[in-house]
Amino acid sequence: MQLTDALDELIQSGHINPVLAMRVLNEFDKAIATNLGKNVKAKSQLKGHLKDYRLCEEVWTFRVRNATLKLDNSEILDVDKVKIVACKMAEGSSK
The missing domain is CATH 2.30.18.10 (Transcription factor IIA (TFIIA), beta-barrel domain)
Structure with missing residues (x-):
């Protein structure tokens, strides 16, 4: 939630546009999925x-x-x- 809150704040202040925020979220999701699959073995x-x-x-x-x-x-x-x-x-x- 912190990432989405930070991106919303940046959009509201005019520092980034919503399209860039969505790209950031998509890249974050890809990175998390890749790293969880490779590096986390805990159950x-x-x-x-x-x-x-x-x-x-x-x-x-x-x-x-x-x-x-x-x-x-x-x-x-x-x-x-x-x-x-x-x-x-x-x-x-x-x-």
Whole structure:
């Protein structure tokens, strides 16, 4: 959210235009997807109450309330809300 807030502020102040902001967000999304796929090997467990879920244009969205996240290093996080967004991997991508 910080990136979108910063970009909105730059648009409002006239420093950048909305087209540039969208390009920045697209590049950010590509970089995150690439690096998560290559560099992150950690696993976690999630337990909680599924509030709702949906599938729209091959993108799954899950919203979980009163969740407990158990991380690889045995750290346990209790959180009020978790939103998971998952999409199909691009063709030609490796796991």
